[in-house]
Amino acid sequence: MQQVVAPAFKTCSDCPIRHRAVCAKCDSQELELLEDIKYYRSFSAGQTVMWAGDHMDFVASVVSGVATLTQTMEDGRTQMVGLLLPSDFVGRPGRAEAAYTVTATSDLVMCCFRRKPFEQMISTTPHIAHRLLEMTLDELDAAREWMLVLGRKTAREKIASLLSIIARRDALLGLAAPGKELQVEIPLTREAMADYLGLTLETVSRQISALKRDGVIVLSGKRLVTIPDMDRLMTEAGDDSDGGYLV
């Protein structure tokens, strides 16, 4: 691999393996190293990208759309273990077998990197290895935060937590400005929300209705949620707010 390109990463040291289409800080040069091993794949809403146990010869990052990572028990109970939004990474270097089922919940474009050359690139390009470690640590933190939600929060708190996570994420991507009302689109059906939260879809629906009735959120259609008071939502989620939700 041509290790020559390494300096180019300095222009965007914190996101070398994220696809430039989704990173405002990236210029068009920095992913040249990846150009020759990448290709795009599109999926339509509802399509399964890969099944748990499938042989997987690529890793990928989400360019646009939303996908979910789910685990399923033999009797059909399913738990979502991750939500893939634009710029998120999926796949495990060094392992050929997919651990989770990945499903597109909206029209989805992924940027795939052939696994073998990607692995090789990691070992020859410390910047990328380091960034990958950071992203994995972030995912681990997110997974552990979600363990608290799943294990200890009430249905209402779970819904509020999900909304606040999506809202925070939107804020991060610059889709929302601090100070003004937040409006977020929930990119999930009620059933998918239930699978994320460890609830049934009926309970999800009831709690959303309750939050609406209590003025915590305003619904425009089924998927579009306006949040008049983010601090209020954070309180409902059981988090100590601190206004730190724009981090």
Next chain:
Amino acid sequence: MQQVVAPAFKTCSDCPIRHRAVCAKCDSQELELLEDIKYYRSFSAGQTVMWAGDHMDFVASVVSGVATLTQTMEDGRTQMVGLLLPSDFVGRPGRAEAAYTVTATSDLVMCCFRRKPFEQMISTTPHIAHRLLEMTLDELDAAREWMLVLGRKTAREKIASLLSIIARRDALLGLAAPGKELQVEIPLTREAMADYLGLTLETVSRQISALKRDGVIVLSGKRLVTIPDMDRLMTEAGDDSDGGYLV
């Protein structure tokens, strides 16, 4: 840092940052690189190693004993998000603030590495960076497996899942032989088990009694559990057994 020692890692390429005291494959030479930045700390059962939010100037690996990673809500609800057994690693390179509270649940010895030099070593020693990435990915898989337990399993399945995870772990460390009866020590109080499983300690106690009554487990004292039939336990846990529990 003296990068000269790198070849030494080849004798134990899969566990460079684990402490040699807990890795049968390691000889006494391979951790020389770490010698000058490490020190040991001991804790007694019940002692808190660090609080969430504390400034943390080291990362560490468990030499002996058991520790837990917990998250707590303002009203006192707590969720265990990780169990640290010998050879496990804790701490986040690149972040000074502890994300979780770490508590010793038995007498505990940790091998600490000062964070700054450790971080520097990561960037100059690809072997270690790579191994750290692998360990983090393993932890992420474990966290996600636990999300399924927390979100979708019944109390009885949760208990069985916890026992089978501890049993598998013991088997990995060579404390148990396949074919013969497994005997495992649960290194947790009923309350700690409850915090791990998202239950109350009363429910934990009841379900353990039920598993005992049904012959799935045999208790010797409060903490020592004999598992006459591992496949049976796996079925109770809701896992597809496959006999793959020795992996």
Next chain:
DNA sequence: ACTGTTCCTTGACACAGATCAAAAGTGGAG
């Protein structure tokens, strides 16, 4: 041996959320 402390077990009851069932929206295809 006594006493206090901590951990564990068991019982009675309450309630959050699951389950079962039905109806009302919603949106795409023809």
Next chain:
DNA sequence: CTCCACTTTTGATCTGTGTCAAGGAACAGT
């Protein structure tokens, strides 16, 4: 526009687990 499939909402009832309460077992210190 109408039809049909799918998603969502809402209601009635059931149940698994939480809550509250009491007592037992193990153990350390005096």
